[in-house]
Amino acid sequence: MTPLELALSCPKAELHLHIEGSLEPELAFELAARNGIRLPYADIAALRAAYDFEDLQSFLDLYYACADVLRTEEDFRDLMLAYLRRARADNIVHAEIMFDPQTHTARGIPFATVLAGLEQGAEIARREWGMSTRLIMSFLRHLSEEECMRTLDEALPFIERIHAFGLDSSELGHPPAKFARLFARCAALGKPLVAHAGEEGPPAYIFEALDILKVARIDHGVRASEDPALLERLAREEIPLTVCPLSNVRLCVFDDMRQHSLPALLAQGLCVTLNSDDPAYFGGYLGNNIRAVQEAFDFDAATWRTLMANSFRASFVSEAERAVWL
Ligand code: HPA
Ligand code: ZN
Numbered sequence: 568m569t570p571l572e573l574a575l576s577c578p579k580a581e582l583h584l585h586i587e588g589s590l591e592p593e594l595a596f597e598l599a600a601r602n603g604i605r606l607p608y609a610d611i612a613a614l615r616a617a618y619d620f621e622d623l624q625s626f627l628d629l630y631y632a633c634a635d636v637l638r639t640e641e642d643f644r645d646l647m648l649a650y651l652r653r654a655r656a657d658n659i660v661h662a663e664i665m666f667d668p669q670t671h672t673a674r675g676i677p678f679a680t681v682l683a684g685l686e687q688g689a690e691i692a693r694r695e696w697g698m699s700t701r702l703i704m705s706f707l708r709h710l711s712e713e714e715c716m717r718t719l720d721e722a723l724p725f726i727e728r729i730h731a732f733g734l735d736s737s738e739l740g741h742p743p744a745k746f747a748r749l750f751a752r753c754a755a756l757g758k759p760l761v762a763h764a765g766e767e768g769p770p771a772y773i774f775e776a777l778d779i780l781k782v783a784r785i786d787h788g789v790r791a792s793e794d795p796a797l798l799e800r801l802a803r804e805e806i807p808l809t810v811c812p813l814s815n816v817r818l819c820v821f822d823d824m825r826q827h828s829l830p831a832l833l834a835q836g837l838c839v840t841l842n843s844d845d846p847a848y849f850g851g852y853l854g855n856n857i858r859a860v861q862e863a864f865d866f867d868a869a870t871w872r873t874l875m876a877n878s879f880r881a882s883f884v885s886e887a888e889r890a891v892w893l
Contacts, residue, residue, distance in 0.1 A: 571861045574871040578892045580661040580878040581654060581842050581853055583786050583809035585705075585735065586643075586685060587634045587667055588845025589650035598636040598645070606636065618848055623767050623818050624737055626848060634670050643684025644691075651692035651700070653846070657854040660892050661699040663883060664689075665733050669707045669718050678721050682728060701883055703761060705733035706749065708741040715749050726756060730883060733786065734762040734776075742768070743775035750780040759783045759883055761809075766820060770794035777806065784808070784881055789815055791837075792828035798835045807881030808837055811844035813856050818849075824863035833870065840878045 568576070592611040599606045608614040614633075620626040637643060647664075654662055664685075671681045685702060692698040704722060706715040722729060732753040734746060743750075743762055753760055764776040766787035773791055776782045777800075788808035791797050801808070812827055814820075821827045832839050841860065846852040851859075860866070866874075879889045 570866060570868045570871050571858065573868050574857045574861065574866075574875065575854055576658060577872075577875050578658055578660045579853070579875045580663070580840075580882045580884075580892075581659050582663045582784070582807075582840055582878060582882055583665075583811055583842035583844055584650070584654075584662060585630075585665045585667065585845050586646060586650060587637070587670060588630060588849075589653075589847050590633055590637070590646060591649065591847045594645065594649055595633050595636050598638070598642050602636060602638045602642070604636055604638075607632070618817075620818055620848075623739075626818055626845070627736060630845065630848065631670055634667075635674065637671065637681075638676060640680050640684035640687065643681055644687040647685045647688025648691055650846075651688065651696070651698055653852050655692070655696050655698060657852055659853060660697070661879070661882060661884060663701045663703055663731070665703045665705045665735065667705050667707060667735065668722065669710060669714070672718065672721065678725065682725055686728065699884065699888070701730035702728070703731045703733045704729045705735045706746065707736040708734050708746065708763075709737040712746055712749050715746065716752070719749065719752060729758065731759040731761060733760070734780070735786070736763075738763060738766055738768040738772065742772050743780045747779050750782075754781055761786055763787055765790040766815070767818075770797045773797055773801075777804075787811065787815070789820060789828045789832070792831045798832075798837070802836045805838055807840060807877065808832060809840050809842050809881070811842045811849070811856070812860050813851055814844035814849045816859075824859055827860075827863065829860065830864055833873075838877050838881055839874065840881050841874055 592614045689700040760782045761784050762776040762780050762782045763786040765773040784807040786809045843853045
């Protein structure tokens with residue numbers, strides 16, 4: 568078996584996945600028709616042609632626009648099920664999935680509708696395919712902390728059904744410190760915390776996510792490679808990074824895959840995991856990320872074994888649950 572075959576075939580977890588970012592153009596048009604909505608694109612090809620991003624913001628503008636087709640519980644169920652079906656084809660057995668309630672509640676979709684639909688999809692995948700999932704409720708950092716506090720208030724009746732909290736959307740100009748009080752409240756609820764940091768933002772944002780927000784893992788974190796002291800700390804404290812290689816290239820964080828900091832992060836002994844972020848928009852699911860990384864770096868089998876073991880090590884499942892897969 569080649570190292571690539573090993574990487575593709577072994578059971579794995581995905582820890583950085585925005586469910587709204589798994590909305591394929593085909594499903595977007597299907598849901599638009601079902602809900603009587605007109606997307607501002609003539610057809611699937613025209614929408615796909617718009618996937619030409621120059622930075623995070625240019626992607627987010629399209630990502631939020633497409634989310635408008637998600638209206639009913641069935642829509643969220645179908646979205647979740649489509650992602651999990653595709654994830655299963657990549658031998659993903661466990662997924663920790665982010666959702667952005669504010670993207671939906673701002674359009675008048677009740678929090679309960681979003682959550683119930685996502686849970687229905689996850690439940691079907693559990694029953695049919697034995698897949699395990701956790702939901703991470705993510706706050707949109709371009710909004711104010713007060714707005715996020717109100718969203719947290721809205722989530723409280725459903726708090727047992729939310730596993731963890733996260734922070735995403737436009738990073739530059741919205742440092743983690745902006746959400747110190749919000750994350751203190753989330754921590755007091757006894758939930759694990761994650762935050763996007765060091766995707767477009769500087770290493771200082773990663774320090775803030777650790778020191779001020781007290782996150783258990785960093786989403787992206789690829790700019791950590793610019794700061795030796797930060798690398799040393801991430802290694803010492805065994806803070807996982809959920810790296811999304813195709814996303815970083817598509818959003819021009821790196822000019823091409825060969826420039827990616829992944830090998831440097833691995834060389835420092837960091838707990839790096841590979842993930843697809845927004846697979847419908849960035850050229851593929853986890854398997855496509857693995858192929859692209861292997862083409863650029865030609866990792867050996869031991870490196871792939873480490874990366875795949877890291878995906879479980881960095882997850883929020885217990886040792887006992889993990890033992891089933893390892
Ligand atoms: N970064 C920040 N926010 C996001 C992303 C991302 O990669 N994907 C969806 N929301
Ligand atoms: Zn992300």
